[in-house]
Amino acid sequence: MSKILKEMDKRHMRMALSLATRGTGKVSPNPMVGCVIVGPEGVSGWGYHSEFGGPHAEARALEMAGENAVGATLYVNLEPCLHFGKTPPCVPRIINAGIARVAAGIIDPDPRVNGRGFEALRSAGVQVSDGILGEECRKINRGFLSRIERKRPWVTLKAAASLDGDMALCSGQSKWLTNSMSRNRAHILRDSHDAIMVGVGTVMHDDPRLTVRNVTGRDPRVVVLDPAFRTPAGSRVLNSNCMIYGLSGSFPERKNMLAGKGCLVHELDGDVSGLLPVSCVLESLAAQGVNSLLVEGGPKVLGSFLKERLFDAVSIFFFPGFAGEGKTIGSGFRLESLAEAVGIRFGSVRSVDGDLWVEGTNICLPD
Template identity: 35%
Template sequence: MSVFSAFDYQMMSKAIALAKRGVYTTTPNPNVGCVLAKAGQIVGEGYHVQAGGPHAEVHALRQAGAQAKGATAYVTLEPCSHYGRTPPCAEGLIQAGVVKVICAMQDPNPQVAGRGIAMLQAAGIEVLTGLLEADANALNPAFLKRMKTGMPWVQLKMAASLDGQTALANGVSQWITSVEARADVQKFRAKASAILSTSQTVIADDAALTVRHQALPESVGQRYPLAELRQPVRIILDQHHRLHAGLKLYDGDGAVLTVGQDDADICVALDSTGKLDLRALLCQLADKHQINHLWVEAGATLSQALLSQQLVDEIILYLAPKLMGSDGRGLFGQFGFESMQDVFQLDIADVVRVGPDIRMTVIPQYHSPNVQI
């Protein structure tokens, strides 16, 4: 028999829905929602909006006021127990007189996991965990991966004709996909902590790689003041110093960090093939720059390298109803596979119509996780 009631499920579902409101603004923090309920009624609710700002529990407690005493708190993530840019939420719940806390999941950071729960229990508060845990995990795949592995969650964006071509033989690629598909990309960019590309791609397309906030869904503009919406940092592999000030990349807001060997913003050694060490780069992005979610928009060379080194967690592939022929430029170069047992296996998680195009969400199924092919 479940220890959770139908009302508990209802309240945690509400907390999860609240947490989703922070997807465009919370990085590097996780998306968290909180509901306070007493006598079958919601007395306070809130979600984390921005790093450095009040956490979800604080917003809910402020809304509840004195009614928080004797209430049950439903939180999508274990309340924090440490002093950072904000005081510990566990302490706030204790001081408010909350009598029970239900967490969807423990903190994924192994250095602090369980401490918030222990603090609450030491104060005599009943604590239960695991309610809608899978849904809570789905709120923060990127944050969870960084906490558990020290690596960002990598989403690779690709676009091609129906026969798998990304450009004509002469390099022309604008535009393969529709206006609707290109607007759809803005949602993914806006949710990312950073956007990774190469100087070759940036120069060829004169790409700004910024979020066009006006292209985001109307609901986003209604929910967030423009000042709260951020531009992800743009991280550009530029080993041979090709970038220059005349590019659109340097127009407008948003930081640009170059990646190279010695005099770049981010210095990375070369791997055994003479290329920048991508695994070392990702570790550095997670550790020194707190990058949870890395969105990649690049050409075949970088895309293939990331996939071959098993560094891609998810592929977002846009397919346009066009045929360009075998003389075009393909999604990838040659992998050199000689057996069907060696080819990349993919799980198609989702297929959505976007204007005239199709957007596929694809999960690589690696043969041996975390081992370079």
């Protein structure tokens, strides 16, 4: 392939990726997909998947391109589908529209697709090139890929803490460790995840709403880890958007009260310490179509995720001061040697109106 064609492919794939991101927070559990159709006269059609159940990016771009699709190249960040879901499959539409070449980012690992889309296009005489900006294409759909490939959501651990790592004072006070600009950033983070998780300790102490406020966005689902179903009846999280995980067979009357509030109640077997095994919770969330999870704490729940190394990214907002002895990030998580420390690869370190915002990824993930 010539250098010029390679550069053109990358340029148009970047356009497709930028279109795809417009679906952030709106298409899950589907992947984010963008599409650009390019003929001799330039771009003749474009589209993106904008809402779950809505038309696919390819269908929108083909509709816009009309007759200009004949002989053109279709750029798309994910392999086109071949199965009936909420909408008809894209592959027959692409073939019928007369597209000559499909330039794609990555294979769709969904077992209903998984290479079959490419195969069908090739069999119909359409030229297929894949792997264009493959890494970037994986990155924007890391939640979807995680759910399909690892059977668990992409997990981001989020905390607000003092410089010495306290998420709360010993008294329990944690409001507000960070400034309003940091909190707005945290709301943007909520909007980009499918679900937010806290433990019952946080619900009992803070009675949080766990909604998206002060910024535009939609409310993610709420997940509460509550082994003994202690969540008080008047808690603000209790509605049909909330999932409560508790221990099998414990306190049926409390469980029924929570179900009566509209919550989806799940029962799991406990681990050796009587807590909920986070790996099983993640598996259950993935089975319910949760692609990405923001774990907002508190300290004990974060500790469980750190201990199990079951996370992909961290987003920590530091207040510019020391708070002394308190409830630190990862309470209940102890090591004998630094060699066992849970490593982070720093992504960015930014100042937010005097706070420090640190983001990073689990060092066990490939670069």
